[in-house]
Amino acid sequence: xxxxxxxxxxxxxxxxxxxxxxxxxxxxxxxxxxxxxxxxxxxxxxxxxxxxxxxxxxxxxxxxxxxxxxxxxxxxxxxxxxxxxxxxxxxxxxxxxxxxxxxxxxxxxxxxxxxxxxxxxxxxxxxxxxxxxxxxxxxxxxxxxxxxxxxxxxxxxxxxxxxxxxxxxxxxxxxxxxxxxxxxxxxxxxxxxxxxxxxxxxxxxxxxxxxxxxxxxxxxxxxxxxxxxxxxxxxxxxx
Amino acid sequence: xxxxxxxxxxxxxxxxxxxxxxxxxxxxxxxxxxxxxxxxxxxxxxxxxxxxxxxxxxxxxxxxxxxxxxxxxxxxxxxxxxxxxxxxxxxxxxxxxxxxxxxxxxxxxxxxxxxxxxxxxxxxxxxxxxxxxxxxxxxxxxxxxxxxxxxxxxxxxxxxxxxxxxxxxxxxxxxxxxxxxxxxxxxxxxxxxxxxxxxxxxxxxxxxxxxxxxxxxxxxxxxxxxxxxxxxxxxxxxxxxxxxxxxxxxxxxxxxxxxxxxxxxxxxxxxxxxxxxxxxxxxxxxxxxxxxxxxxxxxxxxxxx
Numbered sequence: 001x002x003x004x005x006x007x008x009x010x011x012x013x014x015x016x017x018x019x020x021x022x023x024x025x026x027x028x029x030x031x032x033x034x035x036x037x038x039x040x041x042x043x044x045x046x047x048x049x050x051x052x053x054x055x056x057x058x059x060x061x062x063x064x065x066x067x068x069x070x071x072x073x074x075x076x077x078x079x080x081x082x083x084x085x086x087x088x089x090x091x092x093x094x095x096x097x098x099x100x101x102x103x104x105x106x107x108x109x110x111x112x113x114x115x116x117x118x119x120x121x122x123x124x125x126x127x128x129x130x131x132x133x134x135x136x137x138x139x140x141x142x143x144x145x146x147x148x149x150x151x152x153x154x155x156x157x158x159x160x161x162x163x164x165x166x167x168x169x170x171x172x173x174x175x176x177x178x179x180x181x182x183x184x185x186x187x188x189x190x191x192x193x194x195x196x197x198x199x200x201x202x203x204x205x206x207x208x209x210x211x212x213x214x215x216x217x218x219x220x221x222x223x224x225x226x227x228x229x230x231x232x233x234x235x236x237x238x239x
Numbered sequence: 240x241x242x243x244x245x246x247x248x249x250x251x252x253x254x255x256x257x258x259x260x261x262x263x264x265x266x267x268x269x270x271x272x273x274x275x276x277x278x279x280x281x282x283x284x285x286x287x288x289x290x291x292x293x294x295x296x297x298x299x300x301x302x303x304x305x306x307x308x309x310x311x312x313x314x315x316x317x318x319x320x321x322x323x324x325x326x327x328x329x330x331x332x333x334x335x336x337x338x339x340x341x342x343x344x345x346x347x348x349x350x351x352x353x354x355x356x357x358x359x360x361x362x363x364x365x366x367x368x369x370x371x372x373x374x375x376x377x378x379x380x381x382x383x384x385x386x387x388x389x390x391x392x393x394x395x396x397x398x399x400x401x402x403x404x405x406x407x408x409x410x411x412x413x414x415x416x417x418x419x420x421x422x423x424x425x426x427x428x429x430x431x432x433x434x435x436x437x438x439x440x441x442x443x444x445x446x447x448x449x450x451x452x453x454x455x456x457x458x459x460x461x462x463x464x465x466x467x468x469x470x471x472x473x474x475x476x477x478x479x480x481x482x483x484x485x486x487x488x489x490x491x492x493x494x495x496x497x498x499x500x501x502x503x504x505x506x507x508x509x510x511x512x513x514x515x516x517x518x519x520x521x522x523x524x525x526x527x528x529x530x531x532x533x534x535x536x537x538x539x540x541x542x543x544x
Contacts, residue, residue: 033427034427035383035425036383036384036385036386036425037383038384039380040381040382042363042367042379043378080427087406090405091403091428092428093361094363098363098381101364112357113354113361114353122340124287127285137285142279142282142289143279144279146274146275146330147326
C-alpha cells in the first residue's frame, strides 16, 4: 500500500490518492492520529500498526509514504479541546517523526528531527548550501525592528522551476541547472525538491526552494509513484 | 565576545554569566525580556554578517566567537502578549527566528545549535539513536490503542507514561486510577515505557569534560520530588568509563557541545539511557553537588570556535 501523509485540506494529496488507487493508496491526516489503532514499538518497528483512512494497517504492508506536511497544525485538530491542541500537535508531530524515521520503505521526503519532510531550512540556509555548491545566489537581508512592518516576500518575475524526484528531474531549463538542483537535493538529504531559478539558462541565480511541490501534474505524480514503488533509484544520500 | 541569550535571572544562564565574569571574559547579554528594545540586521552574502542591538548596547555579529543560547518560546513571553495589535508578539517571533537563523549559520561556537537540539523534540526518535550507540533503552510503546496499552502494562507489570515530544511533562507511573481513563489515549498517541526500578544518574558532558550526579529519590520523576512530597538527595558520583565513552560518542554524533544524559542503573546493575537533554537545567545539580559545571561551560565558551 502507498500512503500520503497530508493536511485534510490538501487537494493535491487527494488527487494523488485517487490517481494511485490501483496501488492501494490511502491518506493519513491528523484525524487518523485520533483513532485507536496506532501501535509503534521503536525497538521493533516492523511489528507496528498505523491508521490509514481510518483503518488499521500493518506497517509492513506499506511500501511507500509521501509526506506533504512540515508539522501537525494545531488548528486542524478539531477533535481535540482547543486548550489542548498546541500540546497534542506537538505530541502527534513528535510521534510521526519517530514513526516515519522507522519505516524501511521509501519515504518522500524522509523526516529530519525538526520537520516531517526534509530539513525545512530557512532561505538563508538554502542559500548557504547553494553557495557552497557554486550555485549563484542573491544577498539575503533581514531587518528586525519593533514597529517596522516586515517587507512582503516578492516573487521575482520570470522564475523557472526544476522539480527533482529522485534521479529524475522536470523543467524547461538548461541541463546544468538540473544538475545544480539535484546537487542541492543531495546536500539537503532529500529526494523531492522544487528549485526555482531566475531564468532557464546556465548560470541563473537561485531564487527559492520548495520541499512540497505541487504533484497534481501527471508527469510529476508518475515520477513520485515510480520512486515510491522502488522503480526509480534514490539520490546518493549519506547513510 | 561571548553572547548569552535567554531570560536574565534564569539560574543556568546566570551561573554561566557569573562564571564568565570570574574569568573576566567579554560578554554581551541578550535578555529576552528586553526584546522590544532589541533589533537585528542580518545579511547573508554569502558570509553571515550583521548587527545586534539591545537598548543602548550593540555588537557586530562577526565579533561573536561563541554563544550560549537558552531562549524560551517568544510567543509565551508576557511582554509579547501585551498591547492590542499583536505587534509585540510579531516582533518577538521575527527576532527569535532571525537569531535562530544566525545560530545555524555562524562559524562561532554555539551551545547548542537548534538543529543539533532537535532530536530531543521526539523522544522515541531520539531513543533509536541512543540505542544505536549500544546504550539500552526501556521497552517503549507509543499508541492510540487502549488494548495495546493494557497488554503492555500487563506484560511489564509496572509502566510509566511521558510526553512523546520535547514538551516537558511529569513522568508518572500507571496506577489503578488510570485504568478507566485509558480510553482517552485514542485521541492522541501516548508513550508508555517499561518502569525500570533503580538509581538515577545525570551525566553532564561539557566539551571534553564531564560531571556525574547520583540521585536518591522515592519519586517517579525526581525533578518534581519536592512538589510531590518525595525525598531527594543528589551527590557527585562516577560511572563506568565504557558507559561514559558511549554517551560522549552519542552526544558528539548529535552535534551537541553541552548535554545532560539521563541514566538509570537497575537492581541487577544494568544501565539504561532515557534521554539526552540538549539544554540541560544543570543548575539543579550544580547547586546540590557543588560540581563546577557552569565553570566548564564558561571555559568552553571562552575557547570558542
